[in-house]
Structures are given as C-alpha cells and as structure tokens.
Amino acid sequence: xxxxxxxxxxxxxxxxxxxxxxxxxxxxxxxxxxxxxxxxxxxxxxxxxxxxxxxxxxxxxxxxxxxxxxxxxxxxxxxxxxxxxxxxxxxxxxxxxxxxxxxxxxxxxxxxxxxxxxxxxxxxxxxxxxxxxxxxxxxxxxxxxxxxxxxxxxxxxxxxxxxxxxxxxxxxxxxxxxxxxxxxxxxxxxxxxxxxxxxxxxxxxxxxxxxxxxxxxxxxxxxxxxxxxxxxxxxxxxxxxxxxxxxxxxxxxxxxxxxxxxxxxxxxxxxxxxxxxxxxxxxxxxxxxxxxxxxxxxxxxxxxxxxxxxxxxxxxxxxxxxxxxxxxxxxxxxxxxxxxxxxxxxxxxxxxxxxxxxxxxxxxxxxxxxxxxxxxxxxxxxxxxxxxxxxxxxxxxxxxxxxxxxxxxxxxxxxxxxxxxxxxxxxxxxxxxxxxxxxxxxxxxxxxxxxxxxxxxxxxxxxxxxxxxxxxxxxxxxxxxxxxxxxxxxxxxxxxxxxxxxxxxxxxxxxxxxxxxxxxxxxxxxxxxxxxxxxxxxxxxxxxxxxxxxxxxxxxxxxxxxxxxxxxxxxxxxxxxxxxxxxxxxxxxxxxxxxxxxxxxxxxxxxxxxxxxxxxxxxxxxxxxxxxxxxxxxxxxxxxxxxxxxxxxxxxxxxxxxxxxxxxxxxxxxxxxxxxxxxxxxxxxxxxxxxxxxxxxxxxxxxxxxxxxxxxxxxxxxxxxxxxxxxxxxxxxxxxxxxxxxxxxxxxxxxxxxxxxxxxxxxxxxxxxxxxxxxxxxxxxxxxxxxxxxxxxxxxxxxxxxxxxxxxxxxxxxxxxxxxxxxxxxxxxxxxxxxxxxxxxxxxxxxxxxxxxxxxxxxxxxxxxxxxxxxxxxxxxxxxx
Amino acid sequence: xxxxxxxxxxxxxxxxxxxxxxxxxxxxxxxxxxxxxxxxxxxxxxxxxxxxxxxxxxxxxxxxxxxxxxxxxxxxxxxxxxxxxxxxxxxxxxxxxxxxxxxxxxxxxxxx
Numbered sequence: 001x002x003x004x005x006x007x008x009x010x011x012x013x014x015x016x017x018x019x020x021x022x023x024x025x026x027x028x029x030x031x032x033x034x035x036x037x038x039x040x041x042x043x044x045x046x047x048x049x050x051x052x053x054x055x056x057x058x059x060x061x062x063x064x065x066x067x068x069x070x071x072x073x074x075x076x077x078x079x080x081x082x083x084x085x086x087x088x089x090x091x092x093x094x095x096x097x098x099x100x101x102x103x104x105x106x107x108x109x110x111x112x113x114x115x116x117x118x119x120x121x122x123x124x125x126x127x128x129x130x131x132x133x134x135x136x137x138x139x140x141x142x143x144x145x146x147x148x149x150x151x152x153x154x155x156x157x158x159x160x161x162x163x164x165x166x167x168x169x170x171x172x173x174x175x176x177x178x179x180x181x182x183x184x185x186x187x188x189x190x191x192x193x194x195x196x197x198x199x200x201x202x203x204x205x206x207x208x209x210x211x212x213x214x215x216x217x218x219x220x221x222x223x224x225x226x227x228x229x230x231x232x233x234x235x236x237x238x239x240x241x242x243x244x245x246x247x248x249x250x251x252x253x254x255x256x257x258x259x260x261x262x263x264x265x266x267x268x269x270x271x272x273x274x275x276x277x278x279x280x281x282x283x284x285x286x287x288x289x290x291x292x293x294x295x296x297x298x299x300x301x302x303x304x305x306x307x308x309x310x311x312x313x314x315x316x317x318x319x320x321x322x323x324x325x326x327x328x329x330x331x332x333x334x335x336x337x338x339x340x341x342x343x344x345x346x347x348x349x350x351x352x353x354x355x356x357x358x359x360x361x362x363x364x365x366x367x368x369x370x371x372x373x374x375x376x377x378x379x380x381x382x383x384x385x386x387x388x389x390x391x392x393x394x395x396x397x398x399x400x401x402x403x404x405x406x407x408x409x410x411x412x413x414x415x416x417x418x419x420x421x422x423x424x425x426x427x428x429x430x431x432x433x434x435x436x437x438x439x440x441x442x443x444x445x446x447x448x449x450x451x452x453x454x455x456x457x458x459x460x461x462x463x464x465x466x467x468x469x470x471x472x473x474x475x476x477x478x479x480x481x482x483x484x485x486x487x488x489x490x491x492x493x494x495x496x497x498x499x500x501x502x503x504x505x506x507x508x509x510x511x512x513x514x515x516x517x518x519x520x521x522x523x524x525x526x527x528x529x530x531x532x533x534x535x536x537x538x539x540x541x542x543x544x545x546x547x548x549x550x551x552x553x554x555x556x557x558x559x560x561x562x563x564x565x566x567x568x569x570x571x572x573x574x575x576x577x578x579x580x581x582x583x584x585x586x587x588x589x590x591x592x593x594x595x596x597x598x599x600x601x602x603x604x605x606x607x608x609x610x611x612x613x614x615x616x617x618x619x620x621x622x623x624x625x626x627x628x629x630x631x632x633x634x635x636x637x638x639x640x641x642x643x644x645x646x647x648x649x650x651x652x653x654x655x656x657x658x659x660x661x662x663x664x665x666x667x668x669x670x671x672x673x674x675x676x677x678x679x680x681x682x683x684x685x686x687x688x689x690x691x692x693x694x695x696x697x698x699x700x701x702x703x704x705x706x707x708x709x710x711x712x713x714x715x716x717x718x719x720x721x722x723x724x725x726x727x728x729x730x731x732x733x734x735x736x737x738x739x740x741x742x743x744x745x746x747x748x749x750x751x752x753x754x755x756x757x758x759x760x761x762x763x764x765x766x767x768x769x770x771x772x773x774x775x776x777x778x779x780x781x782x783x784x785x786x787x788x789x790x791x792x793x794x795x796x797x798x799x800x801x802x803x804x805x806x807x808x809x810x811x812x813x814x815x816x817x818x819x820x821x822x823x824x825x826x827x828x829x830x831x832x833x834x835x836x837x838x839x840x841x842x843x844x845x846x847x848x849x850x851x852x853x854x855x856x857x858x859x860x861x862x863x864x865x866x867x868x869x870x871x872x873x874x875x876x877x878x879x880x881x
Numbered sequence: 882x883x884x885x886x887x888x889x890x891x892x893x894x895x896x897x898x899x900x901x902x903x904x905x906x907x908x909x910x911x912x913x914x915x916x917x918x919x920x921x922x923x924x925x926x927x928x929x930x931x932x933x934x935x936x937x938x939x940x941x942x943x944x945x946x947x948x949x950x951x952x953x954x955x956x957x958x959x960x961x962x963x964x965x966x967x968x969x970x971x972x973x974x975x976x977x978x979x980x981x982x983x984x985x986x987x988x989x990x991x992x993x
Contacts, residue, residue, distance in 0.1 A: 005942055006940055006941065006942070009939070009940055009942075010940065023948075023958065024932065026956070026958075027908075027909055027932070027957070027958045028928070028932065030908065030909075030910065030955060030956075030957050030958075031909055031910045031913075031928060033955075034910040035910070056928075057928050058927070058928060058929050062929070063928060063929050063932060063933075066929065066933045067932045067933045067936050
C-alpha cells in the first residue's frame with residue numbers, strides 16, 4: 001500500500017513538474033527572505049544581509065536538483081541528460097555526422113564480413129549432423145584428391161567399417177528438348193543412397209530406391225526445386241511424368257526441397273541414379289566418380305582414413321597395374337565446400353577488424369579533441385554546483401548516444417553490404433557456396449553487432465571521462481587551461497594517431513601484396529594469345545553421341561561453317577578449353593623407356609587440326625596436325641614442352657612412340673610435333689605434361705569451339721550461336737564467353753579479385769581515416785602553439801623554420817606509425833601468404849611503396865596546418881589569448 | 882558553516898524534523914530555526930539537506946504540506962505531521978534511544 005501511494009505521489013510529481021519547481025522556488029525564496037529579515041534584526045545593513053543570506057543558503061540550482069533527485073524518478077534525469085546530449089550533438093553537426101559515419105563504416109564492414117564468416121565457417125553445410133559427412137576419395141601421386149573408380153568404390157563400400165554410408169556423384173550434361181530448341185542442362189548421376197546419406201528428403205514424390213543404381217534398373221530422375229518451378233511451372237502432378245534427356249525417356253519420381261543445395265554440383269537440374277556405366281567407368285583404372293560418406297558414430301576422420309588406406313593397400317596388392325600408388329583421401333566435407341574460401345574470409349575478417357579499430361580510435365580521438373575544448377564548460381558547471389558523478393553521467397550519456405547512433409547506422413551499412421556482396425558473387429560461383437543463402441542479419445550477426453556496439457560504446461564513454469580528471473576542474477577554470485592540458489592531449493592524441501597509422505600500414509601492405517598477386521595472376525603466361533578469341537561449349541546431338549563417324553562429320557562441318565563466317569580468322573575444336581583444370585588425364589608409357597608400372601599422369605586433349613594454330617600456341621618442333629590425320633591414317637600425337645622435359649630430357653621426341661601402360665598396339669601414337677606449354681590448368685596451378693590427339697582419332701560428345709576473330713570477339717558470340725543452331729538444331733550450345741572472360745571468371749581469378757578489391761577498399765578507408773587523425777593532431781598542436789610560434793617569429797625565426805617545425809612533428813609521428821606498421825605487417829603478410837601468387841610475403845618494393853604513399857599522404861595532410869602556422873602574423877599571434 | 886559545529890549524526894535529520902513538527906505545523910525556515918533554538922545553536926540544519934529531506938518525508942507520507950499565510954501575511958508552505966509520521970517518529974525514537982544507550986554503555990565501560 002505504502003509503495004503504491006509513493007508511486008502515485010512520484011507520478012504526480014512527474015506530471016506536475018513545473019508546479020513542483022515553482023513551489024520549491026517560492027519556498028526557498030521565503031527561506032532566504034526570513035534569514036535576511038533575521039540578520040537585519042541583528043543589526044546588519046540590508047545589502048550585507050541579502051548577500052549573507054544568499055551565501056548561507058548555498059547554490060539554489062544544486063539544491064533544487066538534489067531535492068528533485070530525492071523524490072523524482074532516476075529516469076527523468078536520464079531523459080534530461082539525453083535531451084542535453086542531443087542538443088549538443090545538434091549544435092556541432094559536423095562532428096556528429098563525422099563520428100557517426102566513421103563508426104557506421106567501421107562497424108558495418110566488420111559485421112557484414114562476420115556475416116559471411118559466420119555463414120561459411122560456423123554453419124557451412126545445410127544438412128543434418130553435417131559434421132559427420134566426409135569427402136572420401138582416392139589419392140594419386142599428382143592429385144592429393146582424385147576421383148574413385150567404380151570397382152574401387154564397390155570394394156571400399158563393402159570392406160570398410162568406419163563409414164555408415166558411402167556414395168558417389170558425377171556431374172554430367174543432358175540435352176533437354178524445349179519448345180525453343182535443344183538446351184544443354186547440367187545434371188548429376190548419383191548412387192541410390194546419395195540423398196539419404198546427406199539427410200535430405202524430397203519435397204514431392206520419393207527418393208531413389210535401394211538398388212535403383214544397379215545396371216538394368218529403370219531410368220528415373222529427380223528434379224531440383226528451381227527446375228520444377230522454372231521448367232515445369234510447379235505442377236503438383238509432376239511425379240510420374242516423363243521427361244526426355246539426351247534422347248532417353250526418364251520418369252520423374254521426385255522433387256527436391258527448395259533449400260536443398262549440393263555445393264560440388266551447385267547448378268545441377270536433374271538427378272539420376274548411376275545405373276548405366278560408360279566403358280571407362282567399368283574399368284578399375286578409370287577415375288571419374290567423386291565419393292562422400294558419413295562417419296559412423298565416434299569414428300574420427302583420421303581413423304576412417306587409416307581404415308580406407310589399408311583397404312587401398314589391399315586393392316593395390318590385388319590389382320597392381322590399375323591400383324599402383326592409389327591411396328585414400330578423407331577430409332571433412334566442409335573442407336571441400338570451403339577449402340579455398342576459408343583463407344579469403346579469415347583475411348577479410350582480420351582486415352575488417354583492423355578497420356574497426358581505426359574507426360574506433362578515430363572517433364575516440366575526435367571525442368578527445370571535443371572534451372578538450374569542453375574543459376572550461378565542465379569547470380564552469382562544476383563550479384556552479386554540478387557534482388562529479390552527475391558530470392560523468394552527462395558524458396556517459398553523450399558517449400552512449402553517439403555509440404547508439406553510430407551502431408544503428410552501422411547495422412544499416414552491414415545489411416546493405418551483405419546484400420551487395422552476396423549479389424556481386426557471380427551465379428556460377430555462388431552455386432558452389434551454399435552458405436551465401438544464409439548470409440544476413442540473424443541471431444549470430446545480431447549478437448556480434450551488439451558486441452561490437454558495446455565495445456564502441458565502452459570506448460566512447462571511457463575516453464572522455466578518463467580525460468576529465470575532475471580533480472583538475474578548478475585548475476581548468478583558473479589557469480588558461482592550455483599548457484598542461486594541451487601537453488597531455490598532445491601526448492595522448494599523438495599515441496592514438498600512431499596506432500591509426502600503424503594499422504593503416506598493415507592494411508596497405510596487405511592490399512599491396514594482394515593487388516600484386518592479382519595482377520600477376522591475370523598476367524601469368526598462358527602459352528597462347530587469349531585476345532580476340534571467342535569460345536562456345538557444345539554438346540553433340542543425342543542421336544549421334546558415341547558414334548565416331550557421325551561425330552567426325554559434325555566436327556568438320558562446324559569448323560568449315562564457322563571458319564567461313566565473316567570476321568572469323570580461324571576456328572578449332574578441343575575436348576576441353578585451356579585454363580580449366582589439370583584433368584581428363586591419361587596414364588602413358590613411352591616405348592623403349594624403362595617402366596615399372598608407375599602411373600605417368602598427363603593431360604589428354606582431343607583437338608581439330610586448326611585448334612593449336614587458332615590458339616597461336618607456338619610450334620617448337622615437328623608439325624601441327626592436318627586434315628589428313630584422321631581415323632584412317634596412322635595414330636599421331638603432339639606433346640607440350642613440359643612433357644618433353646619430364647620424359648625426354650634433351651632427346652628429340654619426334655618420331656618416338658607413346659602408348660598406354662601395356663603399350664597395347666592400338667594405343668600407340670607417334671609424336672609428330674612439340675608445342676609450347678599452353679596453360680590447361682588453373683592460373684595458379686603448375687603446368688602439367690599434356691598430349692594433344694587429333695579429334696578424328698579420338699572422339700568426344702562434348703567439346704569447345706574456339707574461334708579467332710579479326711575484330712571484336714564479344715560481338716561475334718551471338719553470330720556463332722545462331723550459326724551453330726543452323727548447322728544442327730539438335731546441337732547443345734552453352735557458355736558463350738570470350739577467352740578473356742573465361743580467364744577472369746575462373747574461380748581462382750574471382751577469389752583473388754574479391755579479396756583484392758575488398759582489402760584495397762579497407763586500406764583506402766584506413767588511409768583516409770589515418771590522415772584525418774594526423775591532420776587533427778597537427779592542427780590542434782599548431783593552434784595551441786600559436787603564441788609560441790608568434791614569439792619564435794618575433795625573435796627572427798624564418799617561415800621555412802616554422803614549416804620545418806610543424807612538418808617534422810608530422811614526420812616523426814608518421815615515421816613511428818610506419819615503423820610499427822611495417823613490423824606488424826611482416827607478421828600479417830605471413831598470415832595471408834596462402835592467398836599470394838608470384839609475390840613473396842616479405843616484399844621490399846611493396847613495403848617501400850607503402851612507406852612512400854604514407855609519407856606523401858602525411859605531408860599532404862599536415863601541409864595545411866604548417867602553412868597556417870607559417871603565415872601567422874606574429875603581432876596577432878602574440879595578442880591572441 | 883564553520884568547522885566547529887558538529888555534523889548531525891546520519892539519519893537523525895528526519896527524526897529531528899518529525900519531532901519538531903509534533904508541536905505545531907511549521908514552514909521550512911521555522912523548522913530550521915526551531916532545531917537551532919532548541920539545541921542552543923549547536924545543531925544547524927543546512928538548507929541543502931532540509932528541503933530534500935522534507936520532500937523525502939512528503940513522499941513517504943509522514944508529513945503533509947499546505948500553503949498558508951504567515952503572521953506577516955506571506956505565503957509559506959507549512960508541514961504537518963501525519964498519523965503514520967507519528968508512528969514512524971516513535972519507531973525512530975526508540976531505535977535512537979537504544980543506540981544511545983548502547984553507545985553510552987560502551988563508553989562507560991571503556992572509562993571504568
């Protein structure tokens with residue numbers, strides 16, 4: 001009851017604040033009058049009595065406040081503080097906007113990057129119990145992770161006791177007949193347990209039945225959700241319908257859920273059981289199927305690896321020709337999805353964190369300058385009766401308000417950045433990064449943002465409060481408040497700016513190294529002339545696949561028609577274009593050389609007669625292929641320099657014979673030419689030995705057309721597509737790109753591009769913030785030394801000496817910042833060395849460049865204050881203050 | 882405000898105000914004067930503590946306030962003791978006496 005009535009009284013007070021204050025004032029005035037009257041009664045003069053009464057009564061404002069505090073709500077004074085803080089911030093909009101902008105930028109970047117890290121590293125795979133999913137494959141001399149062969153898979157699956165399931169997938173292409181013509185669509189062939197092992201249930205229909213991946217079972221297919229929506233209009237009666245893929249009729253048995261993703265085959269539209277094996281797939285030496293499995297309860301990756309290694313050893317003994325040196329490779333499945341993204345993300349997070357540090361330091365030093373200029377205000381308020389606790393609370397409120405505004409803006413920046421960065425990732429690449437879908441503001445990023453906001457708030461409240469040592473209040477009022485305080489500020493502000501500059505140097509060095517890597521990567525020798533090349537991927541019509549004679553005719557037709565197009569200089573076809581991967585390999589053996597059953601792995605490319613010439617790959621020895629090298633002429637081969645180096649040394653390889661492991665007669669080919677090393681693999685991969693075989697002697701159903709144009713190759717692409725459709729409407733035509741686009745769109749180049757641009761962006765912001773900080777310190781120092789400078793000039797100092805004085809202070813700070821920064825960047829560069837290409841982690845030119853850049857920027861930032869100092873009129877300077 | 886004057890024991894101001902009001906309603910100045918006079922000018926109530934204390938007592942409901950005219954025809958706020966205030970005074974007095982007695986015993990014992 002008592003509590004309730006107290007509350008009512010408090011509420012009444014809150015609503016009748018004005019009356020409360022009026023009554024209190026009246027009461028106190030009455031008190032003073034009575035005292036005055038009493039004093040006059042004692043014989044004091046009226047004037048003296050009045051001032052004595054005032055003195056005795058004390059500070060009415062303070063009394064009023066304490067009275068109010070005794071009865072009012074705490075909240076009310078908080079609101080008061082808040083109103084006052086808002087008024088202050090409004091009064092200096094420049095400071096407010098700058099502080100909020102800097103905070104928002106620093107925090108937004110950090111939270112946005114964390115969003116990606118969280119999605120990618122903390123929740124990488126969208127499957128139940130994903131931690132037990134492992135990538136299970138073989139391990140060969142040149143490939144730490146090489147696909148399984150089907151017979152090996154069957155043995156591994158049967159014998160192992162560390163996996164509860166082992167499944168295969170193999171990306172493939174289907175030709176889908178649509179109303180607008182034939183369209184090549186990506187598909188995947190999987191073993192029957194594929195979806196059960198992942199833990200995915202279909203949205204409609206059923207999963208593949210056990211046994212449905214055995215030879216002779218029916219042709220069935222499951223659809224990706226997107227395919228169901230896009231191609232089949234989300235019809236609910238889709239299950240049981242028939243779709244024709246590459247000429248075969250498949251029954252649709254299910255539709256996958258909307259959020260289903262499988263990163264290694266991100267864009268697949270059709271999923272079919274692996275129940276028809278190609279000739280190659282039936283062999284134990286044909287490695288084309290990727291495996292993954294689920295660990296049994298309590299089994300570690302290492303234990304599974306040991307288990308599978310021992311099986312591989314057993315198979316090696318059993319099948320020495322095919323399985324020699326074929327070990328096992330087991331890794332968490334998340335490694336496969338994230339492998340190359342992880343270092344990039346970690347680097348970016350570190351960069352963003354550094355940026356946040358700079359931003360916070362910058363805002364803190366802004367606050368310092370402000371608290372410096374408010375020393376007198378504080379002193380006056382203290383003298384008027386504001387108690388220290390109350391003043392501290394005022395500053396806390398201001399800091400918190402600023403931090404709250406900055407963090408709010410920071411969250412907006414973060415949301416915007418996350419959606420921007422997600423959109424910037426090209427679709428091909430995004431489909432391999434299932435975690436991108438879960439990037440955004442969620443509980444994790446929200447918590448992280450809250451943590452960052454708290455840190456920022458702590459920093460922004462503590463800095464000015466520490467600055468205001470309240471014992472000095474009276475000193476601040478009496479003294480001119482410049483000398484001692486100015487010195488402290490100079491020291492603190494200078495320390496902060498050194499931190500900023502050092503961090504900026506670390507980011508600049510990182511940016512410099514990454515930018516150089518990126519440049520070197522794009523300018524790595526590719527061994528051919530990539531300019532003016534247009535390329536199109538093709539898939540032979542379903543009706544003639546696997547029919548060599550018809551495929552031969554098709555190849556010739558395509559080259560003949562395309563070469564005749566206006567603007568086309570030459571055209572060629574290859575089973576795979578350059579700069580894709582060191583893959584599609586053969587095991588070779590050279591006739592007359594010692595051989596012990598080792599696997600000599602080389603790239604194998606089938607090409608038309610004009611292909612290598614179209615690329616402008618240099619012919620070093622012998623001859624190129626001609627139209628005469630076909631199925632009726634002797635088998636020939638052209639090899640690259642790397643193959644010569646590795647297997648022939650200084651010998652002349654022309655006329656030598658290369659065959660398979662057994663040197664079986666129909667595999668033997670005579671070397672007729674040597675070409676320079678055309679880069680078949682990724683930009684940052686080693687050059688592998690490669691052999692080129694006439695396409696007329698070794699047919700493929702899918703291949704790439706490469707065309708050298710005399711003009712703009714991009715403009716040629718649509719002409720090529722329509723010409724190809726005219727040649728055969730059943731031809732699958734896709735991926736029309738110029739060669740430069742292909743190179744720039746390789747995953748290696750894209751990853752480097754992203755990390756480079758982001759880190760360069762961070763570094764640029766850091767440099768600007770560091771310079772703003774330096775400018776602040778120098779400008780403050782000049783303004784507080786106005787009188788000193790005046791005296792110096794009055795006693796004869798030259799303007800140049802004043803310039804020197806100011807600039808040397810800036811140079812000292814910059815030098816210190818650069819020095820510390822360079823030492824720190826030595827450590828940070830080692831951390832990012834995985835991302836570097838063609839440049840060492842400790843790169844002297846980069847360090848020198850950064851030092852020069854920082855020095856130039858620092859001189860620019862401090863020139864204006866120096867100029868102002870030097871152009872002071874000594875008389876005015878002395879009169880000031 | 883000279884240093885020679887002893888400070889009030891903490892917590893005793895409320896009690897003194899309540900006690901002063903037992904005789905008649907008084908305004909703030911009157912309360913201060915009354916305490917000063919009754920203590921032979923030993924205890925001085927500072928205005929800085931008096932008015933916050935009065936507000937506190939009002940809030941607790943131990944005193945009531947109303948504006949009245951003084952003898953000199955000035956408007957002043959008079960404070961009156963309420964029933965709960967009287968009870969509170971009794972409580973505080975008995976606690977205070979217990980404490981004084983206890984302190985006294987300790988001091989006597991120390992002297993003997």
